[in-house]
Amino acid sequence: MGLYSDYNIIPVGDHCAIPIILKELNLRKKSYPFDWVTHTDQAYDTNIMYNIELIKELYSSDNIDDIVRKYIGNIHTNNEVNSMNNIWFAHDKESIPEIVEKYKRRFIRLKEDLNKKNIFVLLTRIYYIEKDIFQQIVDELLKYNSDSIILFISGTNHTYFESTSYTNVIFKYIQYDSSNIYNYDYTGFRPNIKKFLSELLDAGSSGI
Numbered sequence: 001m002g003l004y005s006d007y008n009i010i011p012v013g014d015h016c017a018i019p020i021i022l023k024e025l026n027l028r029k030k031s032y033p034f035d036w037v038t039h040t041d042q043a044y045d046t047n048i049m050y051n052i053e054l055i056k057e058l059y060s061s062d063n064i065d066d067i068v069r070k071y072i073g074n075i076h077t078n079n080e081v082n083s084m085n086n087i088w089f090a091h092d093k094e095s096i097p098e099i100v101e102k103y104k105r106r107f108i109r110l111k112e113d114l115n116k117k118n119i120f121v122l123l124t125r126i127y128y129i130e131k132d133i134f135q136q137i138v139d140e141l142l143k144y145n146s147d148s149i150i151l152f153i154s155g156t157n158h159t160y161f162e163s164t165s166y167t168n169v170i171f172k173y174i175q176y177d178s179s180n181i182y183n184y185d186y187t188g189f190r191p192n193i194k195k196f197l198s199e200l201l202d203a204g205s206s207g208i
Contacts, residue, residue, distance in 0.1 A: 002202025007119045007149065010110070011035055012055075012141075014046040016091060017185070018121050018153075021194045027201060030113075033071065033106040036091035040081050043181045046127040050085055052137055058111050059144065068104050075099075114144040122152045125176050125189070131160040142168060151200075153193060172196055 009027065011018040015038035022028035033054075039047040058067055072089070073082030076096065081088045092099050120141045122129075129137070134152070141150055150169045152158075155176025174192045177184040 004119060004149075004201055006117060008113055008116045009119045009121060010113065011121045011123075013037075013048040013051045013122065014039060014124055014127070015042055017190050017193060018123050021190065021197055024194065025198055025201070027197075030109060031106055032110050033103055035106075037087050037089055040086045040088050042088075043125045043178075044127060045086070046124050046129070047085075047087055048122055048124070048129070048137070049133065050087070052140055055110070055114070056140055058107060059114055064104055064107050064111070067107055068100060071107075072096075072100060072103060116148075117145055118148045120148060120150050122150065123154070123193070125155045125181070125185075126178055127154075128156050128158065129154075131158075131164070134158070134160075138166060138169060153196070155189060170200075 008030075009022060010032050011022075011034055013034045016036050019028055019031075019035040034047070034051050037047065039045045054067060054071060058064075061067065071082070071085070071087065073084040073087075075082050075089060089099070092102075094102065122137070129152075138150060142148055146168070148168065150166075151172070152169065153172045153174060155174060155178075157173045157175075158171060161171045174189065174196065176189055180187075
């Protein structure tokens with residue numbers, strides 16, 4: 001991974017593209033709670049701020065079971081939506097008890113890894129994160145380890161990055177074709193993200 005070879009990578013949302021791409025690049029080493037879920041309105045809304053609040057709660061609480069129950073909520077079968085937070089567990093095919101145990105392991109792992117030197121990856125398609133909200137995200141994620149990095153990739157240009165300098169933040173605008181939602185994920189958006197991540201993380205130099 002070149003310059004970032006000693007960093008741990010944690011996807012923070014808002015959908016599964018990042019863990020899929022990291023897996024394709026042989027850069028995915030661990031599973032985390034936000035890898036395979038999305039907001040029910042995948043393109044126009046996001047789960048990132050909700051996930052940040054869960055991370056905040058996780059760091060200050062030892063009651064992982066409560067956090068898992070809140071996250072999974074009222075789903076009764078696999079591939080279902082928690083109507084309390086609009087999180088869609090689209091990739092979870094196991095029984096509910098198995099899903100609960102899986103997410104408990106992932107939240108425990110996340111709590112253990114928060115203080116490491118991490119790259120926290122945020123991804124949105126069309127959703128625009130306002131400047132003040134993004135600052136709150138920065139303050140939260142970098143308080144665990146000031147050497148960590150926030151990598152924010154978005155299909156919508158966040159122009160405040162042109163006039164505001166953030167320490168330990170990388171923003172990448174990869175234009176999203178909003179007239180061709182979801183199909184464009186596979187024809188343009190994800191291939192461009194993969195190319196960017198491969199170059200940024202120097203995946204090619206290790207034979208990946």
